[in-house]
Amino acid sequence: MKSTTRGTLAAVITGVAAAVGATATPAAAVDTVPVPVPLEGVEHSLNMELPKLGGEIPLLTPGVPEGPRYVEGRLIPDRVIPQLPVSGALPGAGLRAPLPHLLGDDFDHVGVDAPASDLRTLAPGLTLDAPLTPPNPDNFGLPEPKLPQVGLLAPVLRTVPGADLGTGPGL
Template sequence: MKPTTRGTLAAVVTGVAAAMGAATASPAAAVGTVPVPVPLEGVEQTLHMELPTIGGQIPLPTPGNLDGPRYVEGRLLPDRAVPQLPISGGLPGADVRAPLPHLLGDQFDHVGLHLPAADLHTLAPGLSLDAPLTPPDASNAGLPGLKLPEAGVLAPVLQTVPGADLVAGPGL
């Protein structure tokens, strides 16, 4: 086999392997949230005291599929002239755990707050319009008639179920 043929074959095999690996790997957007730690270890060492541990999650919004215009019999314009855009994401989460020192003794208790990132589904507002004309009428020589124009705003939608856990107990 010629060196150029071997190089071309190696490039094709490498490209196919990379494409297969990318198809099976989960991208960062599929994770849903990005963890955000708050590093306080340096402050603890500097001040010689226990500080709270803090972390959080930031959601990644992802747009959904549009529910396009619907054509309705008897109307000149589609039912949803400006469709609603669905967006899925989440509410940010947080984890806080703070030490509670005893006044007498070296032991610590703790208090913790866990706010998990909650799913959030939204629909942007939409618009529904109809022209001030009727469809062509055979009894009127095929000309459309007049009617009152119609306009409607599709209300935005917001769905989520947030939750929280508050914990207190012995130990760190």
């Protein structure tokens, strides 16, 4: 094989690898999936302008829970059932509707944009303690009875939703 043929083949393989890598990388980093609502066919059949509508569906990603922790003076570790963190987004929506312009044939629009907003959650968890104390050296190494303890770790939800309402020329 000639050196020019090898160089051309290497350039083609490099270009294909770069193109495949460029298309695969952004899809893995996306938190939401856009969902357009196709209304172009209805616009053409009715011969009028219809609203532009779209949405965003979130992709939830579970995180790594904190494992049980040893606490001095307890027989059972803290957080027996750990809280599972989940991150994602609230669904988003966008709508742009035409409004007839009062003084001419042009259209203005009114638009509502509610983008997907970050969402962080923690699932409920459980913590409990046995009805016995750790071994007591004053009692010949035997544990002493005590009241059992059970606690529920409350779920957590953190987000800041927002929306924009606006008007302007064109659709």
